[in-house]
Amino acid sequence: AQSVTQLDSQVPVFEEAPVELRCNYSSSVSVYLFWYVQYPNQGLQLLLKYLSGSTLVESINGFEAEFNKSQTSFHLRKPSVHISDTAEYFCAVSGSGGYQKVTFGTGTKLQVIP
Amino acid sequence: DTAVSQTPKYLVTQMGNDKSIKCEQNLGHDTMYWYKQDSKKFLKIMFSYNNKELIINETVPNRFSPKSPDKAHLNLHINSLELGDSAVYFCASSPPEGQGNYGYTFGSGTRLTVV
Numbered sequence: 001a002q003s004v005t006q007l008d009s010q011v012p013v014f015e016e017a018p019v020e021l022r023c024n025y026s027s028s029v030s031v032y033l034f035w036y037v038q039y040p041n042q043g044l045q046l047l048l049k050y051l052s053g054s055t056l057v058e059s060i061n062g063f064e065a066e067f068n069k070s071q072t073s074f075h076l077r078k079p080s081v082h083i084s085d086t087a088e089y090f091c092a093v094s095g096s097g098g099y100q101k102v103t104f105g106t107g108t109k110l111q112v113i114p
Numbered sequence: 115d116t117a118v119s120q121t122p123k124y125l126v127t128q129m130g131n132d133k134s135i136k137c138e139q140n141l142g143h144d145t146m147y148w149y150k151q152d153s154k155k156f157l158k159i160m161f162s163y164n165n166k167e168l169i170i171n172e173t174v175p176n177r178f179s180p181k182s183p184d185k186a187h188l189n190l191h192i193n194s195l196e197l198g199d200s201a202v203y204f205c206a207s208s209p210p211e212g213q214g215n216y217g218y219t220f221g222s223g224t225r226l227t228v229v
Contacts, residue, residue, distance in 0.1 A: 034217060038155075043118075043204055043220035051216060088155055101170055102218065104157040 002027040002093045004105035012111045013081055021076040021108045023065075023091030033074040034092040034102070035065055044090060050074065051096070061085075086112045117141050120205050120221040127195055128229055135190045135224045137205030144210050145169075146188035147218070148180060151202040163188055192226075200228045 003026045013019045025031060032051050036044040048059040055067040065076045074091060091105040118139045127133050139146060147170075148160040162170035163182040177193040188205060202225050206218040 032216060036218075036220075041223075043222045044157075044206075044218070045220070046217040049217050090157065101159060101162070103159075107155045107157075 002029075002031065002095060002103050004091050004093050004103055006091055006105035006108050008108050009106070010109045010111060012113055014113050015083055016080045018079050019077065019081050019085075019110065021089050021091075021110065023074045023076065023105060025072050025074065025091070025093045027072075027093060027095065030096040032094045032096050033065075033067060034094075035059075035063070035074070035076050036090045036092060036104075038088040038090065038107075040087075047076075047089070081110070081112050083112050083114060085110060117219050118205055118207055118221040120203075120224050122224060123222065124225050124227075126227045126229065129195055129197060131195050132191070132193045133195060133226070134192070135203055135205075135226075137188045137190070137221060139186055139205075139207040139219070141207055141209070141219060143207035143219070144185055145208045146182065146185070147206045147208075148188065148190050149204045149206060151204060151223070153201070157204070161188075161190075195226075195228045197228050200226055202226070 005024045007022050034049045035047040037047045038044045048057045050057050050067045058064045063078045088107045090107045092102050094102040121136050145164045147162045149157050151157050160174050161180040165185050166182045179191045182188045202223045204223050205221040208218050
């Protein structure tokens with residue numbers, strides 16, 4: 001079984017400042033890792049994912065996350081946030097290989113302050 | 115074209131009623147899911163179907179019954195609704211592993227309020 005911990009329930013940050021949203025996971029097997037974003041009153045959208053290969057993965061809107069196996073982390077970063085990045089961000093994990101259930105973290109609310 | 119569509123978007127009903135939520139995906143995915151998101155935004159998987167076959171059935175009351183008439187549809191029927199069932203219910207789908215684009219596509223959710 002896998003689990004995900006998002007230590008910060010809310011992260012306020014000023015516009016154009018950098019941000020890091022923390023995610024740690026627990027698993028006894030190889031994993032796939034994901035970040036999803038949920039804007040108000042909408043469903044979740046896949047932001048980026050790590051399946052294999054390069055440990056640094058990027059999204060099209062400037063976010064990046066780095067898979068760190070030794071620290072069992074998959075933190076999400078952006079060097080300069082915009083007002084439009086205000087949303088709830090969910091880290092998720094699944095086992096790799098065959099059909100695996102995806103387990104979500106409890107979410108981090110990113111609040112960008114003008 | 116909406117990839118994963120759920121109806122209705124909002125549902126307000128009285129305790130004890132029976133209601134259904136419908137979900138359809140036009141992505142050609144094999145696997146579909148129902149998730150429940152509570153008031154604290156916690157997402158918990160309820161069910162998963164792969165090609166009309168139930169593959170995940172978490173600890174969910176028997177009052178909840180999923181039905182998948184074909185791999186593009188996964189409906190959720192809830193009997194004898196209770197106050198604690200109030201939540202946002204999300205449908206999602208995913209392609210078979212190995213297609214290189216593993217990840218869920220979510221619907222926009224159904225906000226269920228039981229009064």
